[in-house]
Each structure stands twice: as C-alpha cells, then as structure tokens.
Amino acid sequence: MTPLLENLDYAATVVLLLIGLWTVLADSNLLKKLMGLNIMETAVFAFIVTSGMIEGGAAPILGPDAAPPFMAPIPHALVLTGIVVAVSTTALALALLLRVHREFGTLEIDELRKRW
C-alpha cells in the first residue's frame, strides 16, 4: 500500500467527495443536501488541481523571476470554469428550494413525502 502514502493528496480528495456524497444521500434537509453537493464539487476541483501539481513547482505566472518547473496551468483553467458552473447550479437550486418552501412549508424530506 506504499503508493497510497505517496498519493495521499488524491486520497484526501476522495474522502471529501464521499463526505459530500454521504450528505446528499443521508441528510433529511434539502438545503443540507445542496451543501453536500457543493462539497462534492469542491472535492472534484481539489482532485483536478492536485493532479496538475509538480514537485517544487511555481504558480503558472510567467515573469522575469519565475523559473520552471511550473504547475500545469490547464487544471487551474478547468477548475475556474467548474467553480462558476457550481455556483450557477446552486443559485438555481436555491430558487427552487424557495418555491418548495412556499408550496409545502418545509424543506425536510420526510415532511415533504407526507404532503405531496
């Protein structure tokens, strides 16, 4: 199992992903499920940025004093786009939750099952 010790950072992102997934599956409040979703999204972004790292790498900002090796810049661009996707999905989900609360008076899933 020695390779896992070397790839501890990847393992940490998987743990975060699974904490988020557990919240989405198990929590009884819709808003908490949404927070679990956000945690899952940040966990995948963590994996993507971590995969782009290089030993002793500097930030991908070129300049007079910046010296290679540089972190791979593409993962940073992907995660920037991903964060924006995450916030717009969350904003729509929150608007939907306001409507659910207006129509059913609660965000608890067991209450909702009874009233719908």
Next chain:
Amino acid sequence: MTTHWLPALVAIPIAGGVLVPTMSRRWAPAWGFGVLIATLGVALFLTGLLREDTVSYAVGGWPPPYGIELRFDVLSTFAVPIALVAALAVPFATHSNEPVTTPEGVAVILVGTGGMMGFVVAADFFTLFVFLEVLSISAYGMVAMSEERGAGLAAFRYLLMGTVASIVILLSVGLLYTLTGSLNMADVGQRLPDGGLPLHLAIGGLAAGFLLKAAVFPLHVWLPDAHATAPSAVSAILSGLIVKMGIIGLLRTPGLEHLHELLIWVGAASLLAGALFALVQDDLKRMLAYSTVSNIGLVVLGLAVDRTGATVHILNHAIIKASLFLAAGAFIHRAGSRRIEGTGRSMPLTTSAFAVGGIAAIGIPPTGGFTGKWMIVLGALEAGRWGFAVMILLGAVILALCYARFVVVVAFRPSPADREGTSEAPLVMLVPIFVLAALSVGVGIIGGPFAAFVGK
C-alpha cells in the same frame, strides 16, 4: 473540411437567447421561432456537408490537442431534430398560460438549444462537460416553468441527481486528463493506457454519469415527475431531446466495449421496467415519460449489439416522442385539466396524429420507430442473444397495449358532461403536431438509405 458555420451552429441560438430579455414580451416567441429556424438551416447545411467529409473546426486557430476542436460527425446530425423540435415547441406553447413564452422562458429554451448544439459538436471532453451543464441547467429551468404544485420539488430532485451525475462525469474527465495529459477526444483515445483501475474507474464513471442523465433504469427515478409536471411543449424538448444527450455522451465515451455486457443487461432491464411502469399509469404524460425510459433502454441495449441501429433509433425517437407529447399537450389544453377522457371525440385531427405517433413509437413498419428497432433486434440475434431479441419484441407489445389503451380513453370513452363543446386544437398547436407526426412516418421511409449513410 472546416467552415465558420460550425461555431455559428452553437453561437446563433445562444446569441438569440442572450438578446431575448432585451425585447418586449410580445416579440419573444416570434424571435425565438425565427432564431431556431435559422439554427435548423445551419444544421441542415452542415449535414449536407457531412456527405463529403467530417467537418472539424479548431477554435481560436489552435490545432488540437492544444486548442479546442469542434467536430460535426454522424452523431452531430442530431442537431437537426434538436433545432426542429425546439422550433416547433415555441409556437405550440404560445397558448399555454405557463411562462414558457415569456422572454425568460424563450431565453431558457434558446440557450438550452445552444447548449445541446455545443454538446453534440464538442470534440473535447471538458467542452462536452461545460455544454452538458448548459443544457442541464436549462432543462432544470424548463421543468420549473410549470405552475403545478410540486413542479419545484420535481425540478430540485432532477437537479440534485443530474448534478451528482455531472460531478461523476467531471471526475472521470479529470482522471482521463491525468492518465493521458490531453482533453481532445481523438488524442485521449490514442493515448489511453491499456488497463489499470484508474482507467476502468474513469470509463465506468463516464458511463454511470451519462446513464443517469439518460434516465436509464434504475437511475430513472427523477424523470417521471420532471417530465409529467413540465408544460407539454417543454416535455417534448425534455423527453425528445435532452434525455438523448446522455446516450450521445455514452457514444462519445472511449473504451465502451469494456462495458458491453453491463449495457445489455441495464438496457434490457430499463426496456421492460419502463414498459411495465407505463402500462399502469393513468395519466397520459406519465405514461409517455415511462415509455421514454423504455425506449432509452432499447437504445442502450442497441449500443452493445448494433451501434448504427441505436444511433438511427435515437434520431427517429426524438421526433416521435416530441409529436406524442405535443398531442398530449393539445388534449390537456382543450380539456382544461389532466382528465382527458373523451376529449379526442371532438378533436379528430389531434387524435389521428396521436395514433400515428403511437404506431411509430411501437415500431410498426414503415414508421420511423421500426428502422432502428429492427436493426437492434437483428444485431441482438447476430450476437446470439436470443433472449434479448425476444425481450425487445415483448417490450414493443406492452407499449402497444399502453398506446391502444390511451387512444381508447381519449377517442371513445364518453367525455364528462361539462366538456361537451370542446373544439379542435388551435392551428398554432396543430401544425407542429402534424409536422412531427408526418416526419415520424417520413423518417421511416427514408430510414433505409439514412441508416446506410449513418453506418458509413
């Protein structure tokens, strides 16, 4: 071959959608219809170009794998039914009091169409993911357009499951990027390692994500509520087009042959479960939603045995399912509620269109539903899978019962006293229904040569 019309295919509907909120409410549907007809024209032009050679375009001038490549190949011909169904749904919805044709509603439909265009032409895995999100968010918005109580909850459940699927897809794209160092589909395909757990996790993740987006049993639980509560014009887009994006995503997944066995069983299960659930529904739109799950199951089965047959079937099924949902919308519009017994008696044209659509959905020759389904059956037989070929025919029989039942309910059962004077659906609803119903048969007739062209 490269042409500026390829990025224009994506840019036109999105530009149209971005400009709609600046317009007055009266002109929004007309503007939406015009933009979508223009998009249809571009899609047809690109399909014409496809006969000579695949059209590809390096955005920004950077050749792949350094820049993003757009590619119009056989699967991208799906752009034609997308533009057609979306264009016909907008005028159809002008009568419904739901906010489908408000400036914001038209913007959601236009940008969603642009997202689908981007999705079918993307030749880069991350661009595929970004446009998958564009069309998914517009789909969640479409479900929430309904005024019905509970539409918000149905949309939220759809969003929750759809976003979990997107997260799994993004993780898989990240894994593929770590393994190959590139995001261009062709480049990744060549540089894939020959095995290893990360590769199987990536392929499995992509497949699972797209199977959920395509609402394949048992990941279909979000679809019935979402498609049944959405306004009918929009259900045509959801069930006819957006659900198929998951299948196109599956067809883009590299190394799918590792999963053929799984796809056959999941497809067969979805085929039968969808048909059986459809049999027990008493609401027309829920029945149509479950029949979508069944047809998607057939296509997933087809992916493993006869890829061309599956591709032809999703193209035909998009038009057939859209015509059925629009017909259902016309019945509900005239009946004023979801109880639509007997409304067909005074709506002969709509009822006949619905019957034609039903026949096409079952897959009776020469309609469009037959060509793809028959190729998949032959493929299953060639692969020596007798059991699954029988299952496909059994599924068709069960669906036949469902549609027959509803034709009887709508056309022959006595309608309640208070609804004696219902008249035929308004013209602006009838024309889209008839165009799509005619195409569901027409596509069947030209199916043969088209299938040969797809198989090329």
Next chain:
Amino acid sequence: MSELFDVVLLTLLILTALAVARARDLAAAAILFAAYSLMLCLLWLHRGAPDVALTEAAVGAGVTTLLFLVVIARTSR
C-alpha cells in the same frame, strides 16, 4: 509531495466538511461552509494556484455562502 502544512490543512478541511455534514442548524452549517471554502482557498494558495484561490474565495465563500444565508433567512421565518 505532501508537506506538513498540506497535511494539516487537508485534515482540517476533512474535519470542517464533516462538521458541515453533521450540523443540524442551517445557519451554522452555512457559516461552516464559508470556513470550508476559505480553508480551500488557503490550500490553493499554498499549492501554487492563485487564480483558483481568488475564485474560490470570491465565488465559493463569497457569493455561494451569501445566497445560502438569504435562503436560510427566508425559509426559517
């Protein structure tokens, strides 16, 4: 590759995520989520991803948490 700072920060991140998962009170969960985002921002800074750190702080901790708080305020009253 994982220096001490990284290991400590990653453990704190996992603990905060668990805290968000287990928090019953929504407002507390939202505040913990803001803390989670800011810790993530620190992680990106240390890992040589300043653009991602700025975005995570502004969008993740900023806009997302504020929108959560608006909805919590409107649904609890």
Next chain:
Amino acid sequence: MNPRLAAAFVTGLAVPMLAAMAALPRHGSPDQPIHTHVAREYIESGPETGNLVTAILLDYRGMDTFGEVVVIFVGLVAVLVLARHREPALPAASPSPIVAFIVRLVTPFIALFGFHVILSGLEVPGGGLQGAAILGGLVILNGFVFGPQHARSLLPGRLLPWLQGAGPLAFLAAGIVGGIATGFALGYPTHLPLLHEAMLMGVELGIGIGGALIFSRLYLALEDA
C-alpha cells in the same frame, strides 16, 4: 435513504476509489503525462510574461470560457423564470450605525479593487470572473445591510438586460472579429498587437461586468422569489 445505509454505500465506494487513486502516477512526479504532453507546449511556446491561466482561459481554450459565461447566464434566466411570484421582500432590519458607516466607507474601495481584478487578469492572478464575483459580492453586501431596494438602485436601469448579457455578447464579438482577423473564431491576432490587447481587455470587461450583474440579479431574485 437512511444514514446507515448511505454510510455503508459510501464506504463500499471508498475502497475501489482509494485503490484507483493509489494506482495513479506518483503525485507531483515531473514525468507524468500532464507535464510532458500539452502543458509543456503552453509553458514553452506561450507568451513570455503574464498569467498563463488567463491566456489558456481566453486564447487556447476560449470555447470553455464562452460556455462558462453562458452557464451563469442560463442560471439567471432559469431563476428569473421561477421568480414570477413577487412576494414583497422582508423589510431589512435597520443596520447598526457602525456597520452602515463601515459599509458605506468601504464600498467604493471594493468596487475599485473589483475593476482592478477584472482588468489586471492578464498579468497577475485575477480576471473577469474573479472581479465579477467581488463586485457581485459587494452588491449583495449592500443588500444585506441596506436592504434589496438599495442594492437594486446600485444596478443600471434600462441598460440592465443588455449589460447582463455582456459576457456571452463579448465572446460573440471576439468570435466574429477573431474570425475576420485570424481566420478562426475566437482567434487573437498576434500580428496586430493593438487589436490583440483590445480584444482581450474587451472580453475581460464583458465577463466582469456581465458576471457582476448576473450575480447581483441572482441575489435579488432570491430576495423576492
């Protein structure tokens, strides 16, 4: 799904995923494909100075960023489709004078910093989107303290429907101009440095202003949904 079943499912999922993570190339090793394939090309042949991430976001992978600004736009119109039921927003509690004073004092500086981040994205970490989030957050802050009506007054009136689409519209303009100048949509002409800079700056401003207005309208739509 009850918590114990979910916990079992999640731990069951953990085993294959952790094993897969262990099987990945050693974290940070310089010879893994990420550093030897496409990324090396950008670093060596890319511009001598400047923020490589922004160069990728706008130039090499401009289509992704176009999709990104479209995503937040469609998020807004989807929320606006929902926000048809105008419930009057709750009257904002009158802020304590200290908070009110500080926010009023700080607002112009944060706005300045937001625009700085938008425009400086080519050289230093930052960019259109980060600036948009800062400006959006500022409007939301004012909404929290002085109430949504005050926040709405900060936004442009008649021009709002046009400016909120500034992100996608800026990309469409860059696509057309790039297509004319370099033969490929979203291509930034290196042989015309002035046009090159102007296009990059224009797209960054479009993303920034469009994004800021979209974040603000998302907040306002939630306030009175």
